[in-house]
Amino acid sequence: MHPDPANDATPASPEEQTAAAAPVAANEPASARELTWQRLLIEVAALPQLPGVYRYFDAQGGLLYVGKARNLRKRVSSYFHKDHAGTRIGHMVGRIDRLETTVVRNEAEALLLENNLIKTQNPRFNILFRDDKSYPYLKLVTHEFPRVAYFRGAVDRRHRYFGPYPSAWAVKEGIQLIQKVFMLRTCEDTVYANRTRPCLLFQIHRCSGPCVGEISREDYARDVRDAVRFLDGETEAVLAGLQDEMMAAAEAYEYEKAAEVRDRIGALSKVLHQQAIDTGDDRDVDVLAVKVQGGKACVNLAMIRGGRHLGDRAYFPAHIEDALALSAAEADDANSDEADENGHVVASTEARSAEQTVLEAFMAQHYLGVDCPALLVTSHAVSRDLLDALGGPSQRRISAQHQPRDQRRIWLDMTIKGGEIALARLLAEEGSQQARTRALVEALDLAPEGEDAALDSLRIECFDISHTQGEATQASCVVFEAHRMQPAQYRRFNITGIQGGDDYAAMRQVLQRRYAKLVEAARQGEGRLPDLVLIDGGKGQVGVAREVFESLGIDLSIIVGVEKGEGRKVGLEELVFADGRDKVYLGRDSAALMLVAQIRDEAHRFAITGMRAKRASVRTGGSRLEDIPGVGPKKRARLLQRFGGARGVAQASVDELAGVEGISVELAQQIHQALR
Structure with a gap:
């Protein structure tokens, strides 16, 4: 693609480049920054006048910004040849140490590349939406008598999928509607194959009972076709078909069947009315x-x-x-630099x-x-x-x-x-969280009054131990920072080498493992210790934390234990300190205590879910299946799905195991021997 002469930009002369104001970073000598600036100006002057994508990096290699341009030289030079002092742009430009560009064929390619880089690289100055496209689907599983199921993941072409749905709740509501109106089964194939009598869903008219021959193959296939037509938006045809079925049953004096069909029509009509159905082309x-x-x-x-x-x-x-x-x-x-065919400057686009x-x-x-x-x-x-x-x-x-x-x-x-x-809900929650953070900072004297920057960067870590009578002990560490919980920074720790039920030993192990590495990283300027460490427990747990922190040389004043109050009632908790301060009771209605309780409860939730998953793995033998050579994640998933869990796999015969896709007779024998 050739550049448009009307959009040509005259590069600055070397004298003008050298004379340009060079922002000086706070921690960098002026001479070094000037040299960096001169190098950047030379690189900018050499850029092509073609569409493409540009990227700015700081001195540590972090990506600052990704942008697209119809004319790379003109767009990028606008950052370096204009005065941006005192603005957010000036703050970013002052941190630029390196730039990279990629030339593309057109603006569409530039847009796609720009947003691909934004999603994968998370630049500091771009609008970034969390990549959450894992939408759930309603799945129609291929079978002699197909079933409907909730599904999330990679699509398998052998089956039919409807959606995506915005939430799991929406899919489950759709499945319930399919059960009420079309009475399709939802049971797993392994359950279906072993039924000898109808299940409860058949009794409450949510399934037509194909597992025990209560409906013919032809009639069930008709119901499946109607369900597919409904999900595809052919609602009028489906309603008309049900009405014809109802009238035929009435004319044959099958009044009970006619009443059932009438109820199905009513359920379908009610849902369509609630969901603002439109039977036009907007499917x-x-x-x-x-x-x-x-x-x-x-x-x-x-x-x-x-x-x-x-x-x-x-x-x-x-x-x-x-x-x-x-x-x-x-x-x-972009608007100020465009020119028409006569050379007159015009606005290329309306203000966005x-x-x-x-x-x-x-x-x-x-x-x-x-x-x-x-x-x-x-x-x-x-x-x-x-x-x-x-x-x-x-x-x-x-x-x-x-x-x-x-x-x-x-x-x-x-x-x-x-x-x-x-x-509005987000703003209210964030305002409430900021008020709680400020209240906690003031109650514990964590930062000088009025330093909002300290509030915004306050980092709290909280630990909890969870087990069931000493079995499957796990510790959790949750993080609160920037006025919100940070799930991406949560960590679980498997506790080993201790006597079951010894919470003190478990706490000692997790704190040692967590902070030994952080202290070493902090000494090298690469890590950061928290401003506050919450321990779910009283004097005993706090004493253990004090011993660990003393051995690592960490300030004891950041350790705070959350001790249950009288009768272990919520709102009566007291704070216990490792540095010798007296206990503090903040009050049932204290905003500071609400924040402490929120973080403590999140640590408890995170620990107990991990403990239950670990316990279930131990009890069902899931870990034994993982240890079998040749059984990778895909084969393990197929086995668990076919037999309804690890216990079903253990009870299966060699022939049954070999009937699973990807499982040879030799591997089936190994699995059978290992699990028995």
Whole structure:
């Protein structure tokens, strides 16, 4: 692709480059920063005038920002040849140590590459949405008598899938509807094959009982076809078919059967009314609404599949304020430098609002690499270039409508309201969490008064020990930072080499393992110790923590034990200190105690779920199956699914084991011998 002469940018002369103001990093000598700046200016002047993607890195190699450009030289030079002092852009530019660029063929490729890098590299100054596309599906499992099931994961072409659904609850509600109206089975194939009499679902008219011959193959196949047609949006045809069935039964004097069909029609009609059914062409639609307020943003996504409103899900991006500041500056640069065929400067695009910027960032990241519905209903206008890029290599046309009417208007209003509620809830929760953090800091005198930066960076780690009568002992460490729990930083520790039930020894082991490494890393300037360590326990556990911290040379004042109050009642907890301070009772209604209790309860939840999983593995022999050579994750999953768990695998014969896909007779004999 050749550059447009009208968009040509004249590179700065070497004298102008050297004279340009070079931001000086706080911890870097001015001479070194000036040399870095001169090198960057030379690199910028040599950039091609072609579309592409650029990346800025700091001195430690961290990715600061990813951007796309129609003209790389012109866009990148705008960061280095303009005065950004005192702005968020200036803060970022002052940290740039290295830049990289990638030339592409067109803007669509640039957009896709940009958002792929944002998702995988997590740059500091880009709008970033958490990559959560693991949507659940309703699965119709291929079988002589097919069954419906909840599914999440990689799609297998042998079966039929409907969705995606925005939540697990929405899928389960769909399955319940299928059971009520079409009475399809939901039991596993292993259970189905071993039934000798109808189960409870048959008794309550939620299954037609194919396992014991209560329904013919032809009639069950008809019900399956009706269920598929309903899930595909052919609701009128399904309702008409049920009505014909009801009338035929009545004419044959089969009044009980007619009443059953009538009830099925009523259940289906009720659900369709609740879900704002539309029987037109809008069978698969995504509805997107965005709200920006209080330094936060929310994109609410509602899914319409088969003409049915399946519910919505709210997404909250990170890095919103910095990213919006940079995006606004880039839009100003793009608008100010465009020229028409006569050489007159014109505005290339309309000013983009913060809502449009956030919405387009979500769409680019969310639909990257996945199928996008042909119709998107949006609360704000989006660019045609973005929609073309979402169409993919096949150039499938994607349409967007931001001023809909009739049914689409109803869907959009519902989605906008849902997004507003979700964002208001987030802001309220964050405000409450900040108040709790401040209350705890003040109660324990953790930072000088008024230092908000210390509040925002306050890091608390909490430990708990969990076991069942000494079996499967595990310790948990949960982290609270930036006014919220940080699940990605949680850790579990398997406790070994101690007598079962010795909580003191378990606490000593987990603290030693956790902080010995952190102390060493902190000495090398690579790690950070927490500002507060919460221990779920009283004087005994705190005494153990004090011994560990003394041996490691860690300040004892950061250790706080959460001791149960009188009668172990919630709200009566007292704080126990390792440095000799007297116990503190914060009060039942204390915001500080609420935060302590929240963190302690999360540590307990995290520990007990891990302990139960470990205990179940030990008791069912799952770990023995993992230890068998030649049985990898896929084969293990097939075995557990076929036989309903590790206990069923252990009870299976060699021939039964060999009947599983991927299991040879020799491997089946090894499995049979190992588990017996």
